[in-house]
Amino acid sequence: MEGLAPLLQNITGGLLIGGIYALIGVGLSLIFGVMRVINFAHGEFVAIGMYLAIALFADLGLDPYVSLLIALPAGLVAGWLIQRVVLARLIDAPGDSTLLVTLGLSLVIANALFLLFGAEPKSIYLPYATATVDVAGIRLPVAQLIAGAITVGVITLLWLVLNRTEIGRAVRATAQNRLGAELVGVNTRQVHALVFGLGMALAMAAGVILAPLLFAIPTVGSSYTLKAFVVTVLGGLGSVPGAIGGGLLLGVVEFLGASYLSSGYRDAYGLFAFLLVLLFRPQGLFGRETKRV
Amino acid sequence: MTYLRLGLVAIAGLAWFIFLPDYRTLGINLMLLAGWATAWDLLGGWSGQTSLGHAAFVGLGAYTIAVTSTRWDLAPWWGALLAMALAAALALLWGKLTFRLRGSYFVLASIAVAEILRLVAINERQLTGGAIGLFIFDLKEPFGLDLFDRGVEFWVALGYLGLVLVVAAFVTRGRLGYQMRAVREDEPSAEAAGINPEAVKLWAFAISGGLTALGGCLYGIVLSALQPQPLFEIHLSVRIALVAIIGGRGTLFGPLVGAALITVAAELFRNVFAEANLLIYGALIVVVVLFAPSGMLGELQRWMVRRRYARSAQG
Numbered sequence: 291m292e293g294l295a296p297l298l299q300n301i302t303g304g305l306l307i308g309g310i311y312a313l314i315g316v317g318l319s320l321i322f323g324v325m326r327v328i329n330f331a332h333g334e335f336v337a338i339g340m341y342l343a344i345a346l347f348a349d350l351g352l353d354p355y356v357s358l359l360i361a362l363p364a365g366l367v368a369g370w371l372i373q374r375v376v377l378a379r380l381i382d383a384p385g386d387s388t389l390l391v392t393l394g395l396s397l398v399i400a401n402a403l404f405l406l407f408g409a410e411p412k413s414i415y416l417p418y419a420t421a422t423v424d425v426a427g428i429r430l431p432v433a434q435l436i437a438g439a440i441t442v443g444v445i446t447l448l449w450l451v452l453n454r455t456e457i458g459r460a461v462r463a464t465a466q467n468r469l470g471a472e473l474v475g476v477n478t479r480q481v482h483a484l485v486f487g488l489g490m491a492l493a494m495a496a497g498v499i500l501a502p503l504l505f506a507i508p509t510v511g512s513s514y515t516l517k518a519f520v521v522t523v524l525g526g527l528g529s530v531p532g533a534i535g536g537g538l539l540l541g542v543v544e545f546l547g548a549s550y551l552s553s554g555y556r557d558a559y560g561l562f563a564f565l566l567v568l569l570f571r572p573q574g575l576f577g578r579e580t581k582r583v
Numbered sequence: 584m585t586y587l588r589l590g591l592v593a594i595a596g597l598a599w600f601i602f603l604p605d606y607r608t609l610g611i612n613l614m615l616l617a618g619w620a621t622a623w624d625l626l627g628g629w630s631g632q633t634s635l636g637h638a639a640f641v642g643l644g645a646y647t648i649a650v651t652s653t654r655w656d657l658a659p660w661w662g663a664l665l666a667m668a669l670a671a672a673l674a675l676l677w678g679k680l681t682f683r684l685r686g687s688y689f690v691l692a693s694i695a696v697a698e699i700l701r702l703v704a705i706n707e708r709q710l711t712g713g714a715i716g717l718f719i720f721d722l723k724e725p726f727g728l729d730l731f732d733r734g735v736e737f738w739v740a741l742g743y744l745g746l747v748l749v750v751a752a753f754v755t756r757g758r759l760g761y762q763m764r765a766v767r768e769d770e771p772s773a774e775a776a777g778i779n780p781e782a783v784k785l786w787a788f789a790i791s792g793g794l795t796a797l798g799g800c801l802y803g804i805v806l807s808a809l810q811p812q813p814l815f816e817i818h819l820s821v822r823i824a825l826v827a828i829i830g831g832r833g834t835l836f837g838p839l840v841g842a843a844l845i846t847v848a849a850e851l852f853r854n855v856f857a858e859a860n861l862l863i864y865g866a867l868i869v870v871v872v873l874f875a876p877s878g879m880l881g882e883l884q885r886w887m888v889r890r891r892y893a894r895s896a897q898g
Contacts, residue, residue, distance in 0.1 A: 328687040379873055386633050387872045389687055390828065393635075393821065394872070397865030405858060512817060516698065519691055558702045561695045568692055569680060 295427045300545045306434040308541020309441035313496040314514060315521030315533035316445065317489030323528030324465045324485040327377065330392040333515030334399035335365065335490045339497020340506040341403055347414045347501075354414055354501050355436065361494045369490030373483040381482070396511065404508035411505035437499045444495055445534065448488070452530070461485060465528070493518075513557070520564040585752050588836060592748065596741040600734075606850075607733045611805055613846040614740040615798050618747040620827040620838030622794035627824060628832030629755055630787040631767030632682070633690050636697030638819035640670045640792045642704060644799020645809050649717040650710070663800045670796030671789040678788040682781055694817060701815035717809045736805055743801055744839070747794050752835055754790060763787055767833075795823075818861070825864055829871050831878030840880050 318332045339361050346352040346360065372395070380388050422429045452458035463471040464481045472478050496514075500506075521540050525532025540560050547559035599610050619637065627633050644666040651662035681692040704711045711717065754760055762783045765773035770780050803809055813819065830841025845867070849860060875882045 328691070376869065376873070383872075383876070386686060386690065387876060389633075389690060390825075390872050391869050394825075394865040394868035397821070397861040398869070399865075401859055401862035401865065405862075516694065519694075523691070552706070555702055555706060558699055561699050561702075565680075565692060565695050565699075568684060568688060568695075 296549075299428050300549055301542055302428055302430065303434070304542035304545035305538055306430075306438045306541070307545070308538035309438050310496050310499060310537075311517055311521050311540050312534045312537025313441050313444060313499075314493055314518045315525065315537045316448065316530055317492035318518045319522040319525065319528055319530055319533040320485055320492075321489040322522065323530070324461060325377070325381075325388075325482050327388045327392065327486075329486075329489065330389060330515060331396040331399060331511075332489070332493055332518045333513065334396045334403075334511035335369075335493035336497040336500065336514045337403055337506065337508065337511035338368075338399065339365070339494030340501045340510065341407055341412075341497075342494065343498040343501035344407075344412050344414055344506060354416070354498050355440070358440065358495060358498050361498045362491045365491030365494035366487040369487035370483045372490070373486035377486065378479065378482070381479075396515065400508050400511055407508065409508060411507050413505045414502045416502050433502050437503065440495070440499055444492065448492070448530075451488075457484070516557075517560065520560040523564050524567055585835065589745065589748060589752070592836075592839070593741070593745065596744075600737055600741075607737045608805075609846065609850055611733070611736055611740045613842055614744040615802055615805075616823070616826060616846060617839040617842035618740075618744045618798045619795050619823045620830070620842050621744075621747045621751050621835075622791045622798070623823050624827045624832060624834075624838045625751055625754060625763075625794075626784075626787045626791040627827060628834070628837070629760065629767065630763040630784055632784055632788070633824065634693040635690055635817065635820045635824055636677075636693035637791075637795050637823045638815050638817065639673070639697040639700045640795035641799035641802060641819060641823075642700065642811065642814040643670050643673065644796035644801075645803030645806070645814055646704065646711055646717065647796070648800040648803045649719050649809050652719060653717065659800070659804065663797055666796045666800050667793040670792040670799075674788040674792030675785055677792075678781075678785045682784050682788075694820075697815065697817065697820055701811055704811035704815050711811065712809075719804060719807050719809070736801070739801055740805075743798055747798070748835065748839070750790065750794060755835065759783065759786055764833075822864065825868050828878055829867055831880035831882070831884075834878070834880045834884065837878050837880035841878070844879070 314332065314336055317335075318329055321327055321329050321332075342361055342364070343354040343357050346357040347354060376391060376395070377388060380391060416433065418432060421432045423432060423435065424430075452461060460471065460476045460481050461484070463474070463476055464478045464485075468478050471481075517540065521536040522528075522533050523536070524539055525534070525536030540563075543559050543563060544556055548556040551559075596610075596614070600607070603610065619641065623634065623637050644663075647666035647669060648659060648662040651657040651665060652659055657665075677693075677696055681689055681696070684692055755763070762773070762778050765776065765778055766780045766783050773783075774780055799814075802814075826841040826845055827838040828841070829845065830839065831837025845864070849863065871878060877885060
């Protein structure tokens with residue numbers, strides 16, 4: 291534990307895993323920002339991505355980084371369908387009904403994964419991905435480097451879609467003011483479906499990237515739902531850049547907390563931070579104070 | 584009317600005891616779940632504060648009874664009293680911190696608090712035995728009754744459910760009950776009418792938490808072997824909340840109806856659904872929220888009211 295190297299090792303490890311948290315959190319935050327829906331099934335979407343990659347690898351021998359090209363459009367379509375069939379009925383429903391429906395969906399998905407794949411942990415073994423690279427005394431697993439690169443790529447793509455296309459403009463308009471967007475001709479129902487699809491695609495992409503890194507069990511989703519909430523609340527619910535910052539922060543906090551304080555409480559550090567931010571800075575760590583009527 | 588229904592619940596319990604001696608464990612689980620859901624409903628239904636962290640109170644109750652009876656050699660009733668006091672104190676602290684959060688934020692905070700308590704139960708080994716857990720092997724016998732006997736446990740569980748229902752009936756019909764509903768429907772208006780919303784919610788939470796912990800004590804004795812995993816798990820919190828919502832939030836007997844329907848259905852179709860337990864819960868909650876948002880008993884009540892109006896309009 292002497293010198294700077296272990297610290298840097300922890301920080302880079304945290305940043306790389308934090309990038310994946312960011313990818314998950316961005317989708318959740320986007321869904322909340324546009325639809326005002328707290329998506330309790332978000333972690334289960336990650337689990338679907340993991341199992342999709344595992345199934346494609348086991349049956350077709352497909353490299354998980356190739357199955358990303360299947361997971362992204364599949365997530366888009368599945369999310370679009372879920373929104374149109376279920377959530378669209380609840381757009382103006384009172385209180386926590388969308389929250390309860392997504393909670394129900396999460397139970398259905400976790401149980402379906404269990405029925406399809408069984409309870410034993412599954413993973414993907416990639417010989418080339420278990421290798422490590424030395425950069426200035428810091429060991430970096432190849433799989434995590436690839437994960438980091440893909441995360442950056444996917445988030446850049448999302449940023450381009452949101453800020454450089456007409457669809458992105460419609461999404462941002464709906465997030466700012468749904469009625470206003472409708473008045474200038476935005477089909478907000480399509481936008482909602484699209485955003486839910488995008489969120490699901492991002493979560494599934496994160497799942498595909500995670501598949502070679504750790505073991506998947508059918509209930510893995512709920513822990514990622516919690517992490518996604520932590521990430522988005524840290525960054526301010528509804529803010530996409532905030533979710534990226536929150537994800538990276540959570541990754542680093544977990545790594546540092548686990549190695550310098552107590553590894554048993556690894557998952558608790560994020561939750562503590564989550565509660566503190568929720569109570570004292572509900573607009574998020576990076577958000578400006580706004581008054582909502 | 585309420586007393587008549589309470590009597591019916593007691594008779595149903597008696598009939599279960601006599602005619603279904605092989606299903607007493609199922610009956611105990613049903614009554615515990617119904618008691619928790621009714622207690623949850625005081626906060627979640629009547630006061631409109633959805634909590635997905637009530638497993639924390641179940642765990643707190645079970646662990647308190649285990650620690651007090653095996654380490655401090657206290658009688659279980661003192662342990663139960665202590666558990667309720669601790670749970671009420673926890674609820675007050677928890678509510679004081681998080682009641683400023685509205686809607687979904689409160690739900691998220693309740694999950695976070697319960698998860699932190701679960702991690703504490705796993706990691707604080709001196710107190711809780713860590714992941715291995717605690718065992719209850721010896722209990723003082725109240726009135727010479729062996730609390731490890733399933734028959735005795737059945738009666739205690741029925742008594743617990745009855746107590747929760749009576750307390751809930753008493754609370755919701757009284758002044759506090761009206762205040763709870765006022766806060767649920769419109770908090771600023773309630774405040775304008777001279778109600779202190781925070782105090783009302785804190786009362787509801789403390790009563791709800793205390794009653795849940797009392798059921799947790801009994802659950803701890805029924806299990807005898809406590810582990811943090813099933814007791815503090817978010818799935819238990821979710822189950823408690825969903826049962827109440829499916830039966831009907833803000834109705835006295837809705838949570839009991841929900842618990843009875845789901846427990847009995849799961850047992851009847853055990854061969855088919857043994858591994859699809861959560862699937863049923865999940866699908867049911869989606870269907871209920873989409874098509875019967877007031878829950879089963881709530882929709883029934885609304886239907887009956889509509890029919891009465893239709894009759895009086897005709898006549």
